[in-house]
Amino acid sequence: MTTIYLAGDSTCAQKSGGEKPMAGWGEFLPLYFMPAARVRNWAVNGRSTKSYITEGRLEAIKRAIQPGDFLFIQFGHNDQKIEDPTRYCNEEDYKRNLLAFIEAARSAGASPVLLTSVSRRRFDADGKLDPEAVGPYPRWMRELAAESGVPLLDLFALSQQLLEETGVQDSIGMFTHLAPGEHPNYPDGLTDDTHFSEEGAQAIARLALIAILDCPELTVLRDWLR
Template sequence: MKVARKKFLTLAVMLLLCVGTMAFMIQEKVTKIYLIGDSTMMDYDKYREDYLTSMYPLSGWGQFFQELFDAETVDALGALIQTDSVLVDNRAIGGRSTRSFFEEGRWAKVYQDLMPGDLVMIQFGHNDATLERPLRYVTPEAYKEFIRLYVNQSREKGAIPIVITPVSRNFPWKDGKLENAHGDYYTAAVEVSEELGVRMIDLTMSSMALFQTKGEEFSAKNYFMNLEPGQYPNYPEGKTDNTHFVTEGAKQVAKLVMEGMKELK
């Protein structure tokens, strides 16, 4: 009896060890979503250690993108995402254009990490037009070339590129209507997306529609970094900024991007 019991316990232990080893070896497949872009997309928590004390409520929409991927959403994105789990890897950084993001070697690091089935979401345009900053500036035609590069090299690795037109600023307003501040760069993003047959989220138009529906004053106070003196300890003199978002604005834009993803074919 004792011998049989000992053999049984030995077999049970071996079985548990085998199950544990198999569980360790079988890793859950995850789709990574790489975000490449500028300050309107970046994760300030990730890049600024002193964010909560020195920069809050400044936020990028990419900070809040991961939390939108619940099980129902992942299932709804079945045409794009072939796994049960999603991990957002936000590589966006403030002040970068399509050109400077590439020349600083930031794209090379993303390219190295890309795996088949990953997504690359590309949103530039805010800094590409800054003629007074030659390290950032690119013409609309050169802007197209860099987007082509990001799209084509993503495809080389078996990844899925998605072009995102630049999110709207809260200006210029004319006769109660918000106009497109990105001009030729918006057109360039649309044209190169059509040329390459790449998926595109028209965030310019969807964000313009949101801000216009809410109105100039509401959007300025609730979505953008327009702060009254003393409203936040880290901005004692206040701030006027109709390009960058406070937390609520970034969250609303993240939702627009998600809605755009769900509409992709």
């Protein structure tokens, strides 16, 4: 059996009953794999590369990951939090931390895979999507992937394309937009253009599948797809 570990933030993480109907895309990735490829979603709300490491979560992955496994690494949203020194990462910090994840996988005989952050739903008054919706972090990850020879799944580019095609109004359904009283978990309502609805999380999981199929370095994973 091969295991795919997901290390990331709230956009990927499993949501508790108290957070629903919000959803992370990692909840739906297992639907595309046969039982021989187990997906373990170790993404955690609110984490950056820095806080994930300092809390010992990467060490936990090191203890669990085995030869032939995969480590999918997706961070960026919380690395942006310049007001929070426990999470914020500049370019040097971000790349150094990503290298720690890469080395953790490689030293265990597993395969690291970098995934750029999914885009926020950030349109301007003219309906143009912000190409820097997650700052420079997707670009920095692309650079590191090229420098370190790690496969890259560019979910930022794919999710930007999806949002542009879906449009300003129709893309609302992909995110957690709730009117007051619509859901008991959010009695005052919620307008969240970062975190997904189940519809949006499923759409991003499909984009991840497309990216895997298009990645020549990940052909081995195709054998475990449904």
